[in-house]
Amino acid sequence: MSVYTQLTDDQFAAFCQSFGVSFARAIPITQGIKNSNWFIQTTDDTDGAPSYVFTLFEERPPADIEKMAVILNQLDGKLPVAAPLAVIESEAARTDNDKRYVIHYEDKAITLVPCLAGAHPEQTTQAMCHEIGAALALLHETLQALQPSEQYGVPLYPWSDVRDRESQFMPSDEAKLMRDIWHAYTQLPLATLPKGLCHLDMFADNTLWNLSLNNSQKGEARLTGLLDFTEVSAEHYVMDIAITINDFCTTWGDAEQGESVNFDRSKMAAFLQGYESKRPLGADEKRALPVMLAKAAVIFWLLRLNVIHYNRTEGRTGDNIMVKNPDLMKRLSAYHWSHVEKAQNTVFVLLNTHSNTDQNNQIVGVFSSITQAEQAREQLIRDQLTPDQLSNHSHFLIKEYTLDQLL
Numbered sequence: 001m002s003v004y005t006q007l008t009d010d011q012f013a014a015f016c017q018s019f020g021v022s023f024a025r026a027i028p029i030t031q032g033i034k035n036s037n038w039f040i041q042t043t044d045d046t047d048g049a050p051s052y053v054f055t056l057f058e059e060r061p062p063a064d065i066e067k068m069a070v071i072l073n074q075l076d077g078k079l080p081v082a083a084p085l086a087v088i089e090s091e092a093a094r095t096d097n098d099k100r101y102v103i104h105y106e107d108k109a110i111t112l113v114p115c116l117a118g119a120h121p122e123q124t125t126q127a128m129c130h131e132i133g134a135a136l137a138l139l140h141e142t143l144q145a146l147q148p149s150e151q152y153g154v155p156l157y158p159w160s161d162v163r164d165r166e167s168q169f170m171p172s173d174e175a176k177l178m179r180d181i182w183h184a185y186t187q188l189p190l191a192t193l194p195k196g197l198c199h200l201d202m203f204a205d206n207t208l209w210n211l212s213l214n215n216s217q218k219g220e221a222r223l224t225g226l227l228d229f230t231e232v233s234a235e236h237y238v239m240d241i242a243i244t245i246n247d248f249c250t251t252w253g254d255a256e257q258g259e260s261v262n263f264d265r266s267k268m269a270a271f272l273q274g275y276e277s278k279r280p281l282g283a284d285e286k287r288a289l290p291v292m293l294a295k296a297a298v299i300f301w302l303l304r305l306n307v308i309h310y311n312r313t314e315g316r317t318g319d320n321i322m323v324k325n326p327d328l329m330k331r332l333s334a335y336h337w338s339h340v341e342k343a344q345n346t347v348f349v350l351l352n353t354h355s356n357t358d359q360n361n362q363i364v365g366v367f368s369s370i371t372q373a374e375q376a377r378e379q380l381i382r383d384q385l386t387p388d389q390l391s392n393h394s395h396f397l398i399k400e401y402t403l404d405q406l407l
């Protein structure tokens, strides 16, 4: 559980009053690792269910949280988000265009948002991956209205500083893995990949779903909440896609399960289908995805090491501090990187098995991806064959080779 700052009931009551809410009880929230969160019951909550969530932002400065409030208001009505309540101002202070959503406590921002229904999923299904894919695409599209995006997003965290600090203490193979992935990322066409406001932390535990037994059995869990917009920044959409895929499409094992990390490629296909139902991906985004998946896992490997670093240096200890296991993200990075390396060492050879010039198969072309080889085969068939020959083109074969097989 993460509650870093302790507040008295009198403080809660006064802060809630600023938002026009009559405080009855604060219940610490057990999830979350960045901020202090409480469910708030009001004096009108006779059934005991809390109406609001009170957040004290431990890291982000109040100016960033004001930006987050604008973003949430932009998404409100399109996606299931909890937009912050406005501060009740005196008549003299209030102007229509000047609503405030944040109050301050010791230079930290506080917001009060409606409590959304639903629960965090312990497991995901293909249908849920499809739905979150569509929701993320809608988020990307909707936030395009806020321009220039850099002005609405918070600055990206300086992950390369964390990498430099942490990689000094890593075994050399882990530091090499991180370095190789980072290098491959810098080789992507970063200047031209589409960019805009991204959530950057859309993990399953930042989403809420209607998971009633009936719905789960029928595979009909519905998305009821998108949470934690503190990291929204201008970034490549494909990075946001990779971050979300990494969590939704992976089954994370705990210590008893040997900290296993099982990535499910059919869930990823469902996610991408959902995403593309709202925003089709460009060919360059698709090509970048395997490296982005590895880079996204590296970022969260570093993020978790960074939380441990700050807990240590700031003396934050105790039962109410939750940490997430960096090693799981390290394993996911290694898994994705092994796919990138395999793809880098694999070629797809298009062969004409009915060649007139030789008894052997004739090599028509060598391609770095199966898609390119298939496109070339289709083009060849369209260019060379008459319509009645089209049905019989099975002599064009595509074979997969590793580079060392060709030497």
Ligand SMILES: Nc1ncnc2c1ncn2[C@@H]1O[C@H](COP(=O)(O)OP(=O)(O)O)[C@@H](O)[C@H]1O
Pocket (backbone or CB within 6 Å): 002, 029, 031, 032, 033, 034, 035, 036, 037, 053, 082, 113, 114, 115, 116, 117, 205, 206, 225, 227, 228, 229, 230
């Ligand atoms: N509007 C909300 N409705 C319901 N639950 C919420 C809401 N906001 C936050 N929570 C709960 O609080 C937890 C922590 O919130 P989050 O914003 O993820 O905190 P942190 O930034 O510390 O990670 C969430 O995982 C969720 O369980």
Ligand SMILES: N[C@@H](CCOP(=O)(O)O)C(=O)O
Pocket (backbone or CB within 6 Å): 031, 032, 033, 034, 035, 201, 203, 205, 206, 228, 300, 303, 304, 324
């Ligand atoms: N989702 C991240 C870290 C941020 O945690 P949150 O609970 O504050 O969303 C992770 O899993 O490492």
